[in-house]
Amino acid sequence: MTDDMLDVSELAEKLASGETTSAELTEDCIRRILASPLRAQFAYLDADVAMEAARASDLRRSRGCALGALDGIPFAAEDRFCTVGMPTENRCGFLRGWHAPYEAEAVRRLRTSGAVLLGKLRTNGFSSVNSEPVSGEIRFADWNIPFALIAETGGGSWLWGDSPSVVICPARDRISREGLISCAPSFDRVGFLVRSLADGEYLLNVLAEPTPRVADPDPVKLAWWNGNRAVGQPVPFEVGDTVELPVTERTKLAYRVLSAVEAASEMGLYDGIRFGSRASAEGTARERTAKIRGANFSREEQKLLLLGTALLMGEFREDCYFSALRLRRELLRSMDAFFSQYRALACPASVETGYLAGFADLSALSLNGVLWMAPRGREAALLHCAKGGRDGTGGV
């Protein structure tokens, strides 16, 4: 094996030509992960299960029954996806040691395409709504895995899009959320980390639900938004306009309000009786639930739960929650009008801009520190624009 991890299309070629086998590839991935600090990125790593799946893939290939280009290629999934045969904990005390009785749809599709699940990647739990990446210090390019299935909520994932890695998250439900542990349902999206735009296109074809294609505007133009930064960043393409968006500090506040309310609502499911761990506790049903929840939610989750609950009470319901809903609705309307004039929007990928894709329900892609966004159904154009931006060919 080479020292550098190859992308999916290169690995598929090597597997098809017999230059390598899935067992060799999987063993190499596991060896490199275990021998480096990257082991800490994994909440769960199962070498035996992965090797068994890899050997089954090799057997299929030797009989001429390979399931497709992904057959035999290792991948990892964030610990927010339910998986059969591995625990699903989402860094939540309530789910410690929980084995889901079913598989998340996105994982199921990959596994039935022959891809080999190595293990589960660490998450931020319900605090994923807080826009922070799980670990910003280690680049995905150094992770020694060909691709990873991720769930994006607060915009923290976009910071992984550091050359040559690409983060792609299509609009909500373009990739099924079935079997995903939800943090904030109207913001949660399923996406992936890959090593090239070509891999991104291939995985979109495998994972995304069909949707009507959205036509490009005429004339085709791109827009650059500097993310309200005082000092602008050089625009990564020549054709297009520098624009101002109706996205202000109030928009960020609206995201904070809505995501906290939704996260609190999701956490409400964990009552320690019908759902979640059922530790012994004394008292009435309510007292028991309160004790179990107090013991199983982390400090950050407790804060989120209290904040989300408070935002639906008294004057905060009117002043914050309804104002945030209205602001989001107005922004969605504005973005519809915006994308009737522009093919795609680019801006610096940062915590300050990352939440916008989820807030406005846009398909998005992060590459080389630039976040590209386009409406649902225009993903092919998005890949094309990002490629153009990267190669300096204009992107249209």
Next chain:
Amino acid sequence: MACLDLSEERLAELAREIGAELTVLTELKSDGVYAPNIEEAVGLDALREDSAGNCLPREALLADALCRDGDCFLVPDVFGEGGGSA
């Protein structure tokens, strides 16, 4: 409302932090904001006069009940004797 049992120290700590955050979040308040609601979204008139309409016969409603007691559904106990059994 959050149904969370916390130590007094933790509660005071979180109350301080949440209070500060709520102060910031109330900057979202704007005049003339009205509450969007599902009735508006689906075009229902929630303030119309009540009127009697057709409904299913009781027997049809109870036909799919796993357990029943006369004209009522029987649901499993959650606590106490027999808790968790159907």
